[in-house]
Amino acid sequence: MRRTILLLSAGLITLTAGAASAQNATPRNLILFVPDGLRGRIVTPQTAPAMAELRDKGVNFKNSHSLFPTFTMANGSAMASGHYLGDTGTFSNTIYTARPVTHANNTVTPFLEVNPVLLEVDEQFGGDYLNEETLLKMARDKGYSTAAIGKHGPTFIFDHTDKVGTTGLHSIIIDDVTGSKNGVPLSDEMKEALTKAGLPLETPPRGENSKAGDAKTPGTTSANVAQQAYMADVASKVVLPMFKARNKPFVLVFWSRDPDGSQHNTGDSLNTITPGINGPTSMAGIKNADNNLAQLRKTLDELGLAASTNIIVSSDHGFSTISKESKTSPSAKISYEDTPKDFLPMGFVAIDLAKALNLPLFDPNDKNARVxxxxxxxAGNGLIGNDPAKPDVVIATNGGSDLIYIPAKDRKLADRTIKALLEQDYVSGLFVDDELGNFPGTLPMSRLGLKGKAVVPHPSIVVNFRSWSSGCDEPTNCSVQVADTVLRQGQGMHGSFSRGDTLNFMAAIGPDFKSGYVDPLPVSNADVGATAAKLLGLTQKAKGRLIGRVMTEAMPNGATPKAHAETITSKPSANGLRTVLNFQRVGSQRYFDTAGFPGRTLGLEAEGSKQKTAGK
Incomplete structure (x- = not known):
């Protein structure tokens, strides 16, 4: 293997004169619109006319990338900070903190998409677990008006260290839990403005859209229309007019829960792969997010703000249909009340590893009770060992990939764990903490930007699950993956190294972007954070070096660097498996296309076949 190349700050690539708003006489406004879970190639004038128009008239980032593991909070941290996950520590939606989190029912494996959990994890790790300044914090400090509206968790992460009650400017936060005890309190100004606009002070629930169903009952057939209509109204009828009246530049983050929520919970495909996430419910979720964007753009026009506002649209990750099938898993051969016969149960990695290691399994989400x-x-998470208070192995279950922690850094135990995973047909690629050494069949985590200045525990092993195409003209639109989740076969998930999950949707339009430009260069969600900061003239006091690059090629008079495609292959394991990583490089910056065992990851064909990686 080649020597590891550190991801360096894109400060090496500087903007030329006139390319950044920092060099304009009047600072620009910025809207970052995140359609959660929007696939990169699903957008057409029919499925999402507003996003298709913005992409085609502005900049089409056709070679875009979600960071792996391809989860919401992980990529939210990248967009919020401009840093890769090795610096932010947001390795997935569920991580291991090594200490109980009260607001997550005292588990050591908290789910981060909950505001009080984020605040408590902040407290546990020096007041800011992210360990890097966020976009809204930097903008606030420079005098910008700031707001974040949308799905709780990723919305809050953009300014999670803002302490309400202190003096000075504060970000407006409106999310799912606004008006409840878990919500960020509204200012008197916002309460008055919402009341004047005829809008409630409490966000309405998701209603039917929140219904996930079970093994016998289909999930939702409704998009998240009512809740997101409220948020779009808050943005267009209250926040943007308020910012216009203040007569100073602003930053607005709008995180649309759809299509993610509708794709996860879809009731169109109970226990079957097709139509999966391509049924009417998922399509309605895409259109719902598109309508929200159209409403925001219409408001900018009506307020006379369009000419001075840059808009970046970037989804956090792509999406896949869930499979629960395995021929090798011991857990699939056990009968469970809530799992169809021969299907993988939630927590199959924890169950299978406990059996392979011949150690008891405890549940961190059930007061450490024996399973x-x-x-x-x-919740799928597991503590393996004789003492759950001092586990030998911890599994943080997430979906299309799982995190495994070995707190004692025991290399022999890591070797046994890796060998057990290599025997399972649902595994497609393993990435191991560099501190544990090299293991046949695996690649080091540093290759993915997963080793940095993070203050939370680093995973010991990242497990990628198998993925493939169910068969359609654009394989990334019909990706299927094995997923460790409570959701069912036929519903939706993400998190894997499938190109269906790494190929997110990204586009931009505004005074600091080219018009009608198709960008062939690779870009990522870390680049979104870095580029947004540059456009706003913000300078981050970075602690880590794993920073995205400024997308200069998309800006008038901006530099256009060169890109290269490369492949790294591990040494073979005893059973002949090799973890292969396909990536693109701009300078020292890496963009991860696909990884896993050839033939087990969508976009990574079996050895000997003609290779074609989608998105290049």
């Missing part, structure tokens, strides 16, 4: 032989962990 019975015919049961599975409540």
């Amino acid at each position: 019975a032989d015919n049961a599975h962990p409540k």
